[in-house]
Amino acid sequence: MGMISRVRGRIRSDSFSKIHTMKSEDKIANIVWLLSLVLLLPYWAPRGLLVALGGAWLMAAYTCLVVPVLISANYHYPARWYPAVARLAQEVARRLRAPGACLLGVVKTVYAPLERAERLFLQMNNLSTMISQLLVFTACDRLFVSQGRLTCLYSLMFYNVITYSVNYVRELCTKEDWSPYVNVTRHSRVKHLAMSATKIVLEWTKAVTFIVTITFILLTLGLEQGLEHFRPTALYTAITGTYYLLTERTFLELWPMALSAMKLERLEGMEALYCGVWARGVTTALAIPLVPALAWYERWRLSVLILYVCVFMHGRHRLGEALVKMNEACDSLAKFRRATPEELSTLEDVCAVCLGSMKSARVTPCAHFFHADCLRRCLATSDRCPICVRPYVFC
Structure with missing residues (x-):
């Protein structure tokens, strides 16, 4: 009886239960690892098993449901060899750091001429933008249009026509001199006949071209079904339209104006910088x-x-x-605190730089209030306060 009691006591003891729990957790971790390998097998199947069964949508749904579960399970039940593999990888990385730095220097030296060519290519803004648009449009044509050929060219032509129309309307809206004549000098009333004739011909040419463009758009919209190789889908139109609107220079100049009309005080007058980052970030994300x-x-x-x-x-x-421009602008303003609504309400003053009312402002160490964008522009030329001309001293 005493032996039986001692055996029962050991079975119920904490030490034995801890050993048993440790072994069970190891078993669970190994099972989770094996199940993860099994559930990841469809990604390695030839020609894509899930795509063959249900298309890309089934592949996306399977990824969204299975991959987070696998990551969570391996995080809660890590196998014992995970830390060992991580330490081994760190050791290998440490030993390869010096040769890697040397190899990286060689790669940078070899890549330098290609980088200069890239910058020269991007300086030709119109050409580089058109090539990137054509590449993305062609990719969307291959992926989302089943039987349409040259859909990308038709779409790019159609978008360019719309851009020309927007440019012409914008020119009319911002035009100040509606006189068809050109004076000899700015303050003279004598008409320059040759220049006046050239201006009249040019304005009529623009007007006729605009009318032809509008007619072409109407014909394209009316005869869309009659175009043999033009078969855009909704997804194709959404991706290509978004990419075009965020890469074309005309619309890149309009987005900051539209954002400025919303008068978002949190942007502090840096709408152009934010629009540049957002536009280039979205276009890169669309291409990936x-x-x-x-x-x-x-x-x-x-x-x-x-x-x-x-x-x-x-x-x-x-x-x-x-990103560099926006970070520089934010860093230059980071030392100046934002004015509180109570300070602005009691101040009842205007910005000394632009003479505009201040709904949001930055405060200098010398207790002067400026619009953030106005202060940023002043900082680009001087490190002194525009009012008292004192250097900024931060405590």
Whole structure:
């Protein structure tokens, strides 16, 4: 009886239960790891098992449901060899750091001429923008239009016609001199006959071209079903239209104006900088999913071109430059605190730089209030207060 009691006591003891729990957790971790391998097998199936069964939508749904569950399960039940693998990877990275830095320097030296060519290509803004638009449109044509050929060219032509119309309407709205004549000098009333004739011909040419353009748009909309190879889908139109509106220079100049009309005080007059970052970020994000999709359908050349031109070049240079400008603007204002609503209500003053009312402002160390954008522009030329001309001293 005493032996039986001692055995029962050991079974009920905490030490034995801890060993048993540890072993059970290891078993659960190994089971979770094996199940993860099994559930990830469809991604390695030839020609895509899920895509063959239900298309890309089934693949996306399977990814959204299964991958988060696998990550969570492996996080809660990590196998014992996970930390060992992590430590081994860190050790290998540490040992390869010096050769890697040397190799990186060689790569940068070799890549330098190509980088200069990239910057020269991006300086030709119209050409680089048109090529990136054509690449994205062609990718959407291959992925979302089943039987349509040259849909990308028709769409790009149609968008360019709309852009020309918007430019002409904008020119009419902002035009101040409606006189058909050109004076010899600014303050003279003598008409310059040759220049006046040239201006009249030019204005009539613009008007006729605009009328022809509007007629072309109406014919295109009316004969859309009659175009043999023009078969855009809703997804194709949404992606290409968004990409075009966020890359074309005409609309890039209009978005800050529209955002300024909303009078969002949190932007502090930096609508142009925010629009530049948002536009280039969205266009890069639109181009990234096209790369694996094209590779899935074995469109390797187009996939590499979009990865290099639309993702790498535009993301690295244009998005990077926009981010640098916005960060510089935010960093220059970071030392100046925001004025509270109580301070602005008791101040009842205008900005000394632009003479505009202040619904939001920044306060200098010398207790002067300015619009954030006005203060940022002053900081670009001087580090002294525009009112008292004292250098800024921060405690």
